Amino acid sequence: MGGLIKTEAMATGGAVSLETAAQEQRPEALRLSWAWAACGAILLASCGHLLIKLGLVAALHGTAYPGLLERILHYLLQPAVAAGLVIYGLGTLLWISAVSRRNISFLYPLTALNYVLVSVGGKVLFGENISTGRWIGIAVVVAGVALLQLSVTEEKA
């Protein structure tokens, strides 16, 4: 983590000292570190998606409803689906809290971790067989998102 903070400080320059000063004025109890907020947001988003899938899979094996509206309600009212949507929502709130304290261009590439977390979750929870080719594809997507961040930083400098 130390290395990350250092890199960010170099990228944003003077903005950091101002931000730190503002944070120091807040009472200790109210201070939720941006790093925890960002990590929490990413974890909650991944868990949310996986829970929704868990609930949907359960619903597919349950009663079949003829009407479209009944079917949609049946899916949405699955405990895991509802919990997944709520957790996803909480993750979004945490994300907003992290973004309010750190540059979006610094935080955004961290969301690429979702691709890795959700895939690992798919393997663990649903026994998905992830081929080497698919892992390579996921790694290339994550690398591309990191490159995107790099291009933004250099354009600003």
Add this chain to the structure above:
Amino acid sequence: MSSMTALWISIVLGSCAQVFLKKGVSPQSGSTPGSAPASYLTLLRSPWVWAWGVCFFLATGLWMVAISKIEMSYAFPMLGLGYLLAAVLSIFLLKEHVSFRRWAAIVVITLGVAIIYGSA
């Protein structure tokens, strides 16, 4: 509708939603939220914000249809295609300039998506 069709439409609508929202809250469209909470209501006057709402709602629904059948490790990274779609849409709708470096990064992401698509 097949799960794959649902996934493709969900990705396209999800990207449209982002660009529509940006269009709706941009100063040019004359409906920027000010500091007062009440002014957020003026956002509802923007058709772009409504378009965002509809696209977001449909994209979420279709996403759920898709992942009920498709493997998570396949469907989720496919969302990376949204980077390319959002960039193309932002050129036409928001008149944004996309630098060469950014295109290069988007090409890498799209290449990764293509590899995942081939891994099915």
